[in-house]
Amino acid sequence: MKALRFNQDATCCVVSPSPRLVSIYNCDPFGKCFEMDSGSRDDSQDSLTPPGNDANMDNNFVIEMLFSTSLVAIADKSQGSASAKRLKIVNTKRKSTICEISFPHQIADVVMNRKRMCILLESDQIFIYDISCMKLLETIDLWEDHFKKNTANAESASLRSRVRRSNAVGDRRKKPKLALSGDDRSILCFTSYSSPRNNPDSFLLHDVVVYDTLNISPINYLNSVHKGDIVCIAISHDGKLVSTASEKGTIIRVFNTGADTDYEAGNLLMYEFRRGSRPCHLYQLTFDRHATMLGCVGDTDTIHIFDLKHRQSESTNGELNEDELLQANEENHRLSMQNSEPSKQIAHFISKRLGSSIASQNLRRNFAHITIHDGWGHCLGFPEEFPNQIYIASDDGKFRVYTLPSTTGECVLTKASTFA
Incomplete structure (x- = not known):
């Protein structure tokens, strides 16, 4: 099971129960509403996919829903590189493909709203489409833009970007x-x-x-x-x-x-x-x-929720980062090891820099957190209909609903379901 993502308003969640199967579930009431089976893998297509060329070997699908509508964009990587370069726009209610768009390189990510759809390729190009008519509006090449900014000769910039991109496609x-x-x-x-x-x-x-x-x-x-x-x-x-x-x-x-x-x-x-x-x-x-909370998910047991309702009272400008703090600590330790008192100037510098680092070490931490000791990957969604709740979909096939605490602390598990 691979929990892929929630849609923009967290009314639905996308999971991949097997390498060639993708399912969409309604979150409330919980239940499956769409399923796409790629069938058996084509060996001839599979041979075209070089090892390690996938954007994420655990994800065989790149998928994005348009809120709670029936419009879904899907790139199926389980069928080989040719399929990974093709984006299907699917109507989930009719279970039919509206259109297909082919790209020169594999698709790394897709994002969309009611006006625009943006596709990121493994070659570091971004394609922007008008979603109402699927018209290509612009192509942004990250490598060419970078080299043009730093190279006066446009031809040289284009050549360097192509060489660099060809190397980058194999090194992700x-x-x-x-x-x-x-x-x-x-x-x-x-x-x-x-x-x-x-x-x-x-x-x-x-x-x-x-x-x-x-x-x-x-x-x-x-x-x-x-x-x-x-x-x-x-x-x-x-x-x-x-x-x-x-x-x-x-x-x-x-x-x-x-x-x-x-x-x-x-x-x-x-x-x-x-x-x-x-x-x-x-x-x-x-x-x-409403941008009042920010969720953060990583490869630890703790999911963090940060409060955005109030801006920080103190500016972080001038604070030490981790590298500067380590450097100051090492300087202080070196002086003490010499068994001599630092000069007034050095003492003033160290105390000033270490003093300014206190705020950095005490940056605002999470308002709420969720602890799940299972070692699986998770994705998080903030349901628009239920602003006091948080949805968590996990790679172990579990869908959990948590309630935010009234004060700083741990979220409370209120409901748990299993992806069929």
């Missing part, structure tokens, strides 16, 4: 992420490559591009939002907030996207939360409908 350690707002404004956020000035051949996915898919134009660029690669991204329903987490998984940040004209350009960081002090691989961030 770095994976761009994207998220699309649920409202009709259709604000898209996606991670972008950047290179340090002292090492132009090194690439980090730690920038975020805010893009207006209605008018096909970028709105904002958030540079170096983390020191490492961004592995998780989420956008609020209204497109005003974007949340990110890096490969360390210790700090969760929430930024103003700049989609509104009244935002402060120098104060984009809205919230900063500490998930924990130990590294963790995070694979889901999600806002509730």
Whole structure:
């Protein structure tokens, strides 16, 4: 069993009970409403799929629902690379395929709302469609955009991007992420490559591009939002907030996207939360409908819920990050090992930097949490109809409903069901 994702309003959940089977369940009342069986795998197609070329070997489907409508976009990777390059738009009530769209590379992710559909390919290209007529509006090439920004010669930039992409398709350690707002404004956020000035051949996915898919134009660029690669991204329903987490998984940040004209350009960081002090691989961030809560799911036993109702009282500007804190501690230890008193200047520097780090170490933590000691993967949904509840779908085939606590603490399990 693989719990794939909830739809945008958490009225339905998508699971994959077997490698070639995908099912959709209503959450309330709980029950299966759609099932697609790919049948037996075609050996000839399978031979076209090189080992390790899948975006996620555990996920044989890339699937996105359009809220609680009958429209579903599905890319079936279980049938080989040719099928993984083809996106089917399916009507679940009629159990018929409305249209198929083929792409030059395998599909990595799909996001959509009532206005736009955006497809991310393994080649780091984003295709933007008008969902009303399935017309292609724009293609964003992350590699070409990166090299054009850093190379004066457009031909050289295009060549370098193609060479780099051909290597990247076989090496998926770095994976761009994207998220699309649920409202009709259709604000898209996606991670972008950047290179340090002292090492132009090194690439980090730690920038975020805010893009207006209605008018096909970028709105904002958030540079170096983390020191490492961004592995998780989420956008609020209204497109005003974007949340990110890096490969360390210790700090969760929430930024103003700049989609509104009244935002402060120098104060984009809205919230900063500490998930924990130990590294963790995070694979889901999600806002509730009104952006009052942020859910965080990773490969630990604890699912975190952060409170967004009140902005942090103290600015995090000037606080030490983990690397700076470690450096200051090592300097303090070195001085003490020399058995000598540090000079007044050094003592003042250390005390100032360590003092400023106290706020960083005491960043706001979760308002609520869910602890599940089973070792399985989970996905989280905030049901719009029941704002006091949280849905959890797990790879062990369980669907659980939790109630949020009235004060800071653990959520209460109120209902449990099993995917058939």
